[in-house]
Amino acid sequence: MTNAMSYNDAAEELRNILADLDAGKLNVDELADDIKRAKELIDICRSKISEAKTSVQVLTGADVN
Protein backbone atom coordinates (compact mmCIF):
# COMPACT_ATOMS: atom_id res chain seq x y z
CA MET A 1 0.00 0.00 0.00
CA THR A 2 2.36 2.62 1.12
CA ASN A 3 5.19 1.35 -1.12
CA ALA A 4 2.95 2.19 -4.03
CA MET A 5 3.33 5.84 -3.05
CA SER A 6 6.00 7.90 -4.69
CA TYR A 7 8.66 9.47 -2.56
CA ASN A 8 7.45 12.94 -3.43
CA ASP A 9 3.87 12.16 -2.41
CA ALA A 10 5.02 10.59 0.84
CA ALA A 11 7.37 13.51 1.59
CA GLU A 12 4.64 16.03 0.78
CA GLU A 13 2.16 14.33 3.11
CA LEU A 14 4.84 14.18 5.77
CA ARG A 15 5.54 17.90 5.40
CA ASN A 16 1.88 18.66 5.85
CA ILE A 17 1.74 16.61 9.04
CA LEU A 18 4.87 18.32 10.30
CA ALA A 19 3.28 21.68 9.55
CA ASP A 20 0.22 20.68 11.57
CA LEU A 21 2.43 19.57 14.43
CA ASP A 22 4.26 22.89 14.33
CA ALA A 23 0.98 24.73 14.42
CA GLY A 24 -0.07 22.86 17.61
CA LYS A 25 -3.66 22.74 16.47
CA LEU A 26 -4.10 19.05 16.74
CA ASN A 27 -5.80 17.44 19.67
CA VAL A 28 -4.35 14.41 21.31
CA ASP A 29 -6.31 11.91 19.27
CA GLU A 30 -5.60 13.64 15.93
CA LEU A 31 -2.02 14.00 17.00
CA ALA A 32 -1.71 10.31 17.68
CA ASP A 33 -3.16 9.46 14.28
CA ASP A 34 -0.90 11.96 12.56
CA ILE A 35 2.14 10.70 14.41
CA LYS A 36 1.30 7.15 13.42
CA ARG A 37 0.83 8.28 9.83
CA ALA A 38 4.01 10.30 9.92
CA LYS A 39 5.97 7.28 11.09
CA GLU A 40 4.59 5.27 8.21
CA LEU A 41 5.50 8.06 5.79
CA ILE A 42 8.99 8.29 7.25
CA ASP A 43 9.45 4.57 6.72
CA ILE A 44 8.24 4.91 3.17
CA CYS A 45 10.61 7.78 2.50
CA ARG A 46 13.55 5.97 4.05
CA SER A 47 12.77 2.91 2.00
CA LYS A 48 12.54 5.01 -1.21
CA ILE A 49 15.80 6.79 -0.44
CA SER A 50 17.51 3.49 0.21
CA GLU A 51 16.23 2.01 -3.04
CA ALA A 52 17.31 5.06 -5.00
CA LYS A 53 20.78 4.99 -3.49
CA THR A 54 21.15 1.34 -4.35
CA SER A 55 20.02 2.00 -7.93
CA VAL A 56 22.38 4.91 -8.34
CA GLN A 57 25.26 2.90 -6.96
CA VAL A 58 24.46 -0.03 -9.26
CA LEU A 59 24.09 2.19 -12.30
CA THR A 60 27.00 4.59 -11.78
CA GLY A 61 29.23 2.93 -9.23
CA ALA A 62 29.27 6.23 -7.37
CA ASP A 63 29.20 6.33 -3.63
CA VAL A 64 26.33 8.57 -2.76
CA ASN A 65 26.31 7.90 0.99
Add this chain to the structure above:
Amino acid sequence: MSESKTVTQLHSIIQESVSTGVGSVWVIGEISSAKVNGNHWYLDIVEKQGPDQKVVGLLSVAIFAPQLRMITHKLKATPGVTIEVGTPVRLHGEISLYQPRGTISLRVDDIDVQWTLGQYVADKDAVLRKLQKEGFLEKQKRHQVTPAPFKIGLVTSMGSAAEADFMDELKRSGIAFDVKISDSQVQGADAPKLLVEALVKLARVPNWVPDIVVLIRGGGSKNDLSTYDSEILAKTVALAPWPVLTGIGHEIDRSVCDEVAHTAFKTPTAVAGGVIKKIKDYHDNLEAGIVTAANNALTSLSNTNYQLEKVQDRSISVAMALLQKHENALDSATLRLFSQGTHILKRNEDQLNLQEGNINLSLSRMFKDQQNFIDQAEMLVKASDPAKVLARGYSITRIDGKAVSSVEEVTIGQTIEIELSDGKIQGEVKK
Protein backbone atom coordinates in the same frame (compact mmCIF):
# COMPACT_ATOMS: atom_id res chain seq x y z
CA MET B 1 52.15 -52.77 -188.95
CA SER B 2 54.92 -51.68 -186.66
CA GLU B 3 56.79 -54.07 -184.43
CA SER B 4 55.09 -55.01 -181.20
CA LYS B 5 56.74 -55.68 -177.89
CA THR B 6 55.65 -57.82 -175.13
CA VAL B 7 55.03 -56.35 -171.64
CA THR B 8 58.24 -57.77 -170.36
CA GLN B 9 60.14 -56.46 -173.36
CA LEU B 10 58.75 -53.01 -172.68
CA HIS B 11 59.57 -53.36 -168.99
CA SER B 12 63.11 -54.23 -169.95
CA ILE B 13 63.38 -51.14 -172.14
CA ILE B 14 61.96 -48.95 -169.40
CA GLN B 15 64.27 -50.50 -166.86
CA GLU B 16 67.21 -49.91 -169.13
CA SER B 17 66.18 -46.33 -169.78
CA VAL B 18 65.63 -45.59 -166.14
CA SER B 19 68.87 -47.20 -165.11
CA THR B 20 70.79 -45.31 -167.74
CA GLY B 21 68.92 -42.06 -167.47
CA VAL B 22 68.50 -41.85 -163.71
CA GLY B 23 70.98 -44.20 -162.18
CA SER B 24 71.60 -43.80 -158.48
CA VAL B 25 69.65 -40.88 -157.06
CA TRP B 26 68.79 -39.06 -153.82
CA VAL B 27 65.06 -38.55 -153.46
CA ILE B 28 63.29 -36.44 -150.87
CA GLY B 29 59.73 -36.88 -149.76
CA GLU B 30 57.53 -37.50 -146.76
CA ILE B 31 56.66 -41.02 -145.82
CA SER B 32 52.95 -41.47 -146.42
CA SER B 33 52.78 -45.18 -145.71
CA ALA B 34 55.06 -47.82 -144.29
CA LYS B 35 54.66 -51.57 -144.36
CA VAL B 36 56.88 -54.30 -143.08
CA ASN B 37 56.95 -57.57 -144.92
CA GLY B 38 59.36 -60.04 -143.48
CA ASN B 39 62.75 -58.38 -143.45
CA HIS B 40 61.74 -55.86 -146.08
CA TRP B 41 60.15 -52.46 -145.71
CA TYR B 42 57.84 -51.00 -148.27
CA LEU B 43 57.18 -47.31 -148.09
CA ASP B 44 55.40 -44.64 -150.05
CA ILE B 45 56.91 -41.21 -150.06
CA VAL B 46 55.05 -38.23 -151.33
CA GLU B 47 55.66 -34.67 -152.34
CA LYS B 48 53.24 -32.09 -151.05
CA GLN B 49 52.69 -28.59 -152.28
CA GLY B 50 50.64 -25.57 -151.53
CA PRO B 51 49.03 -24.23 -148.41
CA ASP B 52 46.86 -27.31 -148.14
CA GLN B 53 49.87 -29.59 -148.57
CA LYS B 54 48.28 -31.41 -151.44
CA VAL B 55 50.07 -34.55 -152.59
CA VAL B 56 51.41 -33.92 -156.05
CA GLY B 57 53.65 -36.95 -156.44
CA LEU B 58 54.11 -40.38 -154.96
CA LEU B 59 56.98 -42.83 -155.12
CA SER B 60 57.11 -46.38 -153.86
CA VAL B 61 60.17 -47.27 -151.89
CA ALA B 62 61.53 -50.67 -151.02
CA ILE B 63 64.17 -51.32 -148.45
CA PHE B 64 65.35 -54.86 -148.65
CA ALA B 65 66.93 -56.80 -145.84
CA PRO B 66 70.64 -56.24 -146.62
CA GLN B 67 70.20 -52.48 -146.86
CA LEU B 68 67.68 -52.41 -144.08
CA ARG B 69 70.24 -53.60 -141.53
CA MET B 70 72.60 -50.77 -142.46
CA ILE B 71 69.77 -48.21 -142.43
CA THR B 72 68.42 -49.48 -139.11
CA HIS B 73 71.88 -49.15 -137.62
CA LYS B 74 72.09 -45.60 -138.89
CA LEU B 75 68.68 -44.72 -137.49
CA LYS B 76 69.57 -46.13 -134.10
CA ALA B 77 72.67 -43.99 -134.04
CA THR B 78 70.55 -40.93 -134.67
CA PRO B 79 67.86 -40.52 -132.03
CA GLY B 80 64.86 -38.63 -133.19
CA VAL B 81 64.58 -40.09 -136.66
CA THR B 82 62.36 -43.05 -137.40
CA ILE B 83 60.91 -44.54 -140.50
CA GLU B 84 57.24 -43.87 -140.07
CA VAL B 85 54.41 -41.95 -141.67
CA GLY B 86 55.07 -38.25 -141.73
CA THR B 87 58.84 -38.49 -141.57
CA PRO B 88 60.53 -36.40 -144.17
CA VAL B 89 63.25 -38.53 -145.70
CA ARG B 90 66.11 -38.23 -148.10
CA LEU B 91 66.75 -41.66 -149.52
CA HIS B 92 69.38 -42.95 -151.87
CA GLY B 93 68.83 -45.82 -154.31
CA GLU B 94 68.12 -46.89 -157.80
CA ILE B 95 64.86 -46.80 -159.66
CA SER B 96 63.63 -50.28 -160.35
CA LEU B 97 60.71 -51.59 -162.25
CA TYR B 98 58.91 -54.44 -160.58
CA GLN B 99 57.74 -56.24 -163.63
CA PRO B 100 55.01 -58.52 -162.15
CA ARG B 101 53.10 -55.43 -161.10
CA GLY B 102 54.52 -52.91 -163.49
CA THR B 103 55.41 -50.55 -160.71
CA ILE B 104 58.47 -48.40 -160.40
CA SER B 105 60.05 -48.16 -156.99
CA LEU B 106 63.18 -46.84 -155.41
CA ARG B 107 65.36 -49.57 -154.09
CA VAL B 108 66.96 -47.82 -151.19
CA ASP B 109 70.53 -48.38 -150.18
CA ASP B 110 71.09 -45.37 -147.91
CA ILE B 111 69.33 -42.71 -145.90
CA ASP B 112 70.39 -39.17 -145.00
CA VAL B 113 69.26 -38.92 -141.39
CA GLN B 114 70.92 -35.53 -140.94
CA TRP B 115 68.72 -34.19 -143.70
CA THR B 116 65.65 -35.44 -141.83
CA LEU B 117 66.85 -33.77 -138.65
CA GLY B 118 67.53 -30.59 -140.54
CA GLN B 119 64.11 -30.79 -142.04
CA TYR B 120 62.55 -31.09 -138.64
CA VAL B 121 64.42 -28.06 -137.47
CA ALA B 122 63.55 -26.17 -140.60
CA ASP B 123 59.89 -27.08 -140.32
CA LYS B 124 59.84 -26.26 -136.66
CA ASP B 125 61.60 -22.97 -137.22
CA ALA B 126 59.18 -22.07 -139.93
CA VAL B 127 56.22 -22.75 -137.67
CA LEU B 128 57.81 -20.90 -134.80
CA ARG B 129 58.54 -17.87 -136.96
CA LYS B 130 54.96 -17.85 -138.10
CA LEU B 131 53.57 -18.22 -134.60
CA GLN B 132 55.80 -15.48 -133.34
CA LYS B 133 54.74 -13.22 -136.16
CA GLU B 134 51.09 -13.88 -135.37
CA GLY B 135 51.59 -13.35 -131.66
CA PHE B 136 50.91 -16.89 -130.46
CA LEU B 137 54.10 -17.43 -128.52
CA GLU B 138 53.11 -15.12 -125.68
CA LYS B 139 49.41 -15.92 -125.47
CA GLN B 140 49.76 -18.56 -122.75
CA LYS B 141 51.76 -16.15 -120.60
CA ARG B 142 48.58 -14.20 -119.93
CA HIS B 143 47.46 -17.02 -117.67
CA GLN B 144 48.55 -17.17 -114.09
CA VAL B 145 48.74 -20.62 -112.59
CA THR B 146 46.82 -20.75 -109.37
CA PRO B 147 49.10 -21.29 -106.33
CA ALA B 148 47.55 -24.68 -105.69
CA PRO B 149 46.52 -26.28 -109.01
CA PHE B 150 44.62 -29.32 -107.78
CA LYS B 151 42.34 -29.66 -110.82
CA ILE B 152 44.34 -31.02 -113.72
CA GLY B 153 43.23 -31.77 -117.24
CA LEU B 154 45.57 -34.39 -118.68
CA VAL B 155 45.91 -34.80 -122.45
CA THR B 156 47.77 -37.93 -123.34
CA SER B 157 47.45 -41.43 -124.62
CA MET B 158 45.51 -43.35 -122.01
CA GLY B 159 47.47 -46.33 -120.70
CA SER B 160 50.77 -44.95 -121.95
CA ALA B 161 53.97 -44.86 -119.92
CA ALA B 162 53.62 -41.08 -119.91
CA GLU B 163 50.27 -41.28 -118.17
CA ALA B 164 51.59 -43.84 -115.68
CA ASP B 165 54.68 -41.76 -114.88
CA PHE B 166 52.63 -38.62 -114.42
CA MET B 167 49.92 -40.22 -112.28
CA ASP B 168 52.42 -42.17 -110.16
CA GLU B 169 54.29 -38.99 -109.36
CA LEU B 170 51.08 -37.23 -108.35
CA LYS B 171 50.04 -40.20 -106.22
CA ARG B 172 53.38 -40.31 -104.40
CA SER B 173 52.92 -36.68 -103.35
CA GLY B 174 49.96 -37.62 -101.20
CA ILE B 175 48.12 -34.57 -102.50
CA ALA B 176 44.50 -35.13 -103.47
CA PHE B 177 44.55 -34.05 -107.10
CA ASP B 178 41.44 -33.99 -109.26
CA VAL B 179 42.63 -35.27 -112.64
CA LYS B 180 40.49 -35.69 -115.73
CA ILE B 181 42.18 -37.45 -118.63
CA SER B 182 41.38 -36.59 -122.22
CA ASP B 183 42.63 -39.49 -124.27
CA SER B 184 44.35 -38.94 -127.61
CA GLN B 185 46.64 -40.60 -130.01
CA VAL B 186 49.97 -38.80 -129.76
CA GLN B 187 51.78 -39.97 -132.82
CA GLY B 188 51.05 -40.39 -136.46
CA ALA B 189 49.79 -38.04 -139.05
CA ASP B 190 46.43 -37.55 -137.34
CA ALA B 191 47.90 -36.98 -133.87
CA PRO B 192 47.88 -33.15 -134.03
CA LYS B 193 44.23 -33.10 -135.01
CA LEU B 194 43.29 -35.64 -132.32
CA LEU B 195 45.22 -33.77 -129.69
CA VAL B 196 43.37 -30.61 -130.61
CA GLU B 197 40.10 -32.50 -130.21
CA ALA B 198 41.24 -33.80 -126.81
CA LEU B 199 41.98 -30.28 -125.67
CA VAL B 200 38.60 -29.07 -126.88
CA LYS B 201 36.95 -31.97 -125.05
CA LEU B 202 38.43 -30.78 -121.77
CA ALA B 203 36.88 -27.38 -122.28
CA ARG B 204 33.51 -29.05 -122.61
CA VAL B 205 33.50 -30.96 -119.30
CA PRO B 206 30.36 -29.74 -117.54
CA ASN B 207 30.76 -27.93 -114.21
CA TRP B 208 34.48 -28.46 -114.13
CA VAL B 209 37.23 -26.06 -115.08
CA PRO B 210 40.80 -27.26 -114.75
CA ASP B 211 43.37 -25.17 -112.94
CA ILE B 212 45.92 -26.35 -115.48
CA VAL B 213 46.05 -28.63 -118.53
CA VAL B 214 48.99 -30.91 -118.98
CA LEU B 215 50.11 -32.12 -122.40
CA ILE B 216 52.41 -35.10 -122.07
CA ARG B 217 53.96 -37.77 -124.16
CA GLY B 218 56.39 -40.53 -123.46
CA GLY B 219 59.89 -40.50 -124.85
CA GLY B 220 60.06 -41.21 -128.52
CA SER B 221 61.67 -40.42 -131.79
CA LYS B 222 62.23 -37.06 -133.19
CA ASN B 223 59.46 -37.77 -135.57
CA ASP B 224 57.05 -38.43 -132.71
CA LEU B 225 58.01 -35.07 -131.43
CA SER B 226 57.05 -33.46 -134.70
CA THR B 227 53.41 -33.95 -133.72
CA TYR B 228 54.00 -31.29 -131.13
CA ASP B 229 55.56 -29.03 -133.73
CA SER B 230 52.23 -28.91 -135.50
CA GLU B 231 51.05 -25.42 -136.17
CA ILE B 232 47.39 -26.19 -135.50
CA LEU B 233 48.15 -27.91 -132.21
CA ALA B 234 50.50 -25.13 -131.16
CA LYS B 235 47.85 -22.53 -131.93
CA THR B 236 45.23 -24.48 -129.97
CA VAL B 237 47.57 -24.66 -127.00
CA ALA B 238 48.30 -20.95 -127.24
CA LEU B 239 44.62 -20.06 -127.32
CA ALA B 240 43.56 -22.52 -124.59
CA PRO B 241 41.57 -20.86 -121.79
CA TRP B 242 43.77 -22.39 -119.10
CA PRO B 243 47.50 -22.58 -118.47
CA VAL B 244 48.91 -25.48 -120.52
CA LEU B 245 51.96 -27.26 -119.18
CA THR B 246 53.91 -29.59 -121.43
CA GLY B 247 55.99 -32.67 -120.78
CA ILE B 248 56.65 -33.84 -124.30
CA GLY B 249 59.34 -36.20 -123.25
CA HIS B 250 62.47 -35.06 -124.95
CA GLU B 251 65.61 -34.25 -123.08
CA ILE B 252 67.27 -32.07 -125.69
CA ASP B 253 64.93 -30.45 -128.13
CA ARG B 254 61.92 -28.38 -127.44
CA SER B 255 58.81 -28.74 -129.53
CA VAL B 256 56.76 -25.85 -130.81
CA CYS B 257 54.12 -26.72 -128.23
CA ASP B 258 56.79 -26.30 -125.57
CA GLU B 259 57.46 -22.84 -126.91
CA VAL B 260 53.85 -21.73 -126.82
CA ALA B 261 52.97 -23.50 -123.57
CA HIS B 262 52.71 -21.64 -120.29
CA THR B 263 55.47 -23.78 -118.82
CA ALA B 264 57.44 -26.55 -120.52
CA PHE B 265 58.92 -29.47 -118.66
CA LYS B 266 61.07 -32.17 -120.19
CA THR B 267 59.12 -35.22 -119.08
CA PRO B 268 55.70 -36.14 -117.72
CA THR B 269 57.33 -36.89 -114.37
CA ALA B 270 58.91 -33.45 -114.38
CA VAL B 271 55.53 -31.80 -115.02
CA ALA B 272 54.01 -33.67 -112.09
CA GLY B 273 57.02 -32.75 -109.95
CA GLY B 274 56.66 -29.11 -110.95
CA VAL B 275 52.99 -29.03 -110.05
CA ILE B 276 53.65 -30.74 -106.73
CA LYS B 277 56.50 -28.37 -105.96
CA LYS B 278 54.31 -25.39 -106.70
CA ILE B 279 51.68 -26.61 -104.26
CA LYS B 280 54.29 -27.50 -101.64
CA ASP B 281 56.00 -24.14 -102.08
CA TYR B 282 52.67 -22.46 -101.69
CA HIS B 283 51.98 -24.51 -98.59
CA ASP B 284 55.46 -23.82 -97.21
CA ASN B 285 55.17 -20.14 -98.01
CA LEU B 286 51.80 -20.11 -96.40
CA GLU B 287 53.23 -21.87 -93.40
CA ALA B 288 56.27 -19.60 -93.40
CA GLY B 289 53.95 -16.64 -93.79
CA ILE B 290 51.97 -17.80 -90.83
CA VAL B 291 55.14 -18.39 -88.83
CA THR B 292 56.51 -14.99 -89.87
CA ALA B 293 53.21 -13.36 -89.06
CA ALA B 294 53.16 -15.19 -85.75
CA ASN B 295 56.76 -14.17 -85.06
CA ASN B 296 56.00 -10.60 -86.03
CA ALA B 297 52.97 -10.68 -83.84
CA LEU B 298 55.03 -12.16 -81.00
CA THR B 299 57.77 -9.57 -81.50
CA SER B 300 55.17 -6.88 -81.63
CA LEU B 301 53.56 -8.30 -78.53
CA SER B 302 56.93 -8.57 -76.88
CA ASN B 303 57.72 -4.96 -77.74
CA THR B 304 54.31 -3.90 -76.61
CA ASN B 305 54.76 -5.93 -73.48
CA TYR B 306 58.15 -4.30 -72.90
CA GLN B 307 56.62 -0.88 -73.43
CA LEU B 308 53.76 -1.84 -71.19
CA GLU B 309 56.16 -3.09 -68.57
CA LYS B 310 58.07 0.19 -68.80
CA VAL B 311 54.85 2.13 -68.54
CA GLN B 312 53.76 -0.22 -65.79
CA ASP B 313 57.04 0.27 -63.92
CA ARG B 314 56.78 4.01 -64.35
CA SER B 315 53.13 3.92 -63.36
CA ILE B 316 53.94 1.81 -60.34
CA SER B 317 56.71 4.21 -59.31
CA VAL B 318 54.43 7.20 -59.75
CA ALA B 319 51.62 5.39 -58.03
CA MET B 320 53.91 4.28 -55.22
CA ALA B 321 55.20 7.84 -54.76
CA LEU B 322 51.67 9.12 -54.83
CA LEU B 323 50.59 6.46 -52.41
CA GLN B 324 53.52 7.24 -50.14
CA LYS B 325 52.64 10.90 -50.28
CA HIS B 326 49.05 10.15 -49.44
CA GLU B 327 50.12 7.70 -46.81
CA ASN B 328 52.34 10.32 -45.18
CA ALA B 329 49.54 12.83 -45.36
CA LEU B 330 47.22 10.25 -43.91
CA ASP B 331 49.68 9.42 -41.14
CA SER B 332 50.07 13.06 -40.39
CA ALA B 333 46.34 13.58 -40.43
CA THR B 334 45.86 10.46 -38.35
CA LEU B 335 48.43 11.68 -35.88
CA ARG B 336 46.83 15.07 -35.76
CA LEU B 337 43.42 13.55 -35.48
CA PHE B 338 44.60 11.14 -32.86
CA SER B 339 46.27 13.91 -30.92
CA GLN B 340 43.30 16.19 -31.25
CA GLY B 341 40.96 13.31 -30.69
CA THR B 342 42.80 12.25 -27.63
CA HIS B 343 42.75 15.80 -26.45
CA ILE B 344 39.04 16.14 -27.18
CA LEU B 345 38.35 12.77 -25.61
CA LYS B 346 40.37 13.73 -22.59
CA ARG B 347 38.53 16.99 -22.34
CA ASN B 348 35.20 15.27 -22.77
CA GLU B 349 36.21 12.63 -20.30
CA ASP B 350 37.22 15.27 -17.84
CA GLN B 351 33.96 17.03 -18.44
CA LEU B 352 32.11 13.78 -18.02
CA ASN B 353 34.06 12.97 -14.91
CA LEU B 354 33.30 16.41 -13.67
CA GLN B 355 29.68 16.08 -14.56
CA GLU B 356 29.65 12.65 -13.02
CA GLY B 357 31.23 14.04 -9.93
CA ASN B 358 28.74 16.83 -9.95
CA ILE B 359 25.93 14.39 -10.41
CA ASN B 360 27.26 12.22 -7.64
CA LEU B 361 27.67 15.26 -5.50
CA SER B 362 24.18 16.39 -6.35
CA LEU B 363 22.89 12.95 -5.67
CA SER B 364 24.70 12.77 -2.37
CA ARG B 365 23.46 16.17 -1.49
CA MET B 366 19.98 15.30 -2.54
CA PHE B 367 20.01 12.05 -0.63
CA LYS B 368 21.54 13.81 2.35
CA ASP B 369 18.93 16.54 2.21
CA GLN B 370 16.16 14.04 2.03
CA GLN B 371 17.78 12.00 4.73
CA ASN B 372 18.03 15.08 6.91
CA PHE B 373 14.44 15.93 6.19
CA ILE B 374 13.35 12.49 7.19
CA ASP B 375 15.58 12.46 10.25
CA GLN B 376 14.24 15.82 11.35
CA ALA B 377 10.70 14.73 10.61
CA GLU B 378 11.25 11.63 12.69
CA MET B 379 12.69 13.60 15.52
CA LEU B 380 9.73 15.95 15.41
CA VAL B 381 7.29 13.09 15.18
CA LYS B 382 8.93 11.32 18.08
CA ALA B 383 8.95 14.48 20.02
CA SER B 384 5.28 15.00 19.33
CA ASP B 385 4.32 11.45 20.09
CA PRO B 386 1.81 11.45 22.99
CA ALA B 387 3.30 8.20 24.16
CA LYS B 388 6.42 10.06 25.19
CA VAL B 389 4.37 12.58 27.14
CA LEU B 390 2.58 9.74 28.80
CA ALA B 391 5.91 8.16 29.63
CA ARG B 392 6.88 11.25 31.48
CA GLY B 393 3.79 10.73 33.71
CA TYR B 394 1.20 12.58 31.76
CA SER B 395 -2.17 10.91 31.02
CA ILE B 396 -5.10 11.38 28.66
CA THR B 397 -8.57 11.48 30.01
CA ARG B 398 -11.37 10.39 27.75
CA ILE B 399 -15.07 10.31 28.09
CA ASP B 400 -16.77 8.06 25.59
CA GLY B 401 -13.47 7.73 23.78
CA LYS B 402 -13.03 11.49 23.37
CA ALA B 403 -10.09 13.29 24.95
CA VAL B 404 -11.04 15.77 27.59
CA SER B 405 -8.96 18.90 27.69
CA SER B 406 -11.07 20.96 30.18
CA VAL B 407 -12.94 20.24 33.47
CA GLU B 408 -15.88 21.97 31.92
CA GLU B 409 -16.29 19.02 29.73
CA VAL B 410 -17.10 16.59 32.55
CA THR B 411 -19.85 16.17 35.05
CA ILE B 412 -19.90 14.39 38.41
CA GLY B 413 -20.68 10.77 38.20
CA GLN B 414 -19.47 10.40 34.63
CA THR B 415 -17.25 7.45 33.85
CA ILE B 416 -13.93 8.46 32.55
CA GLU B 417 -11.08 6.52 30.99
CA ILE B 418 -7.54 7.49 31.83
CA GLU B 419 -4.75 6.44 29.47
CA LEU B 420 -1.29 6.11 30.96
CA SER B 421 1.96 5.13 29.33
CA ASP B 422 1.57 1.52 30.10
CA GLY B 423 -2.18 1.03 30.12
CA LYS B 424 -5.66 2.44 30.80
CA ILE B 425 -7.67 2.81 33.88
CA GLN B 426 -11.34 3.75 34.40
CA GLY B 427 -12.74 6.04 37.09
CA GLU B 428 -15.79 8.04 38.09
CA VAL B 429 -15.92 11.81 38.48
CA LYS B 430 -16.58 12.55 42.09
CA LYS B 431 -16.36 16.23 42.18
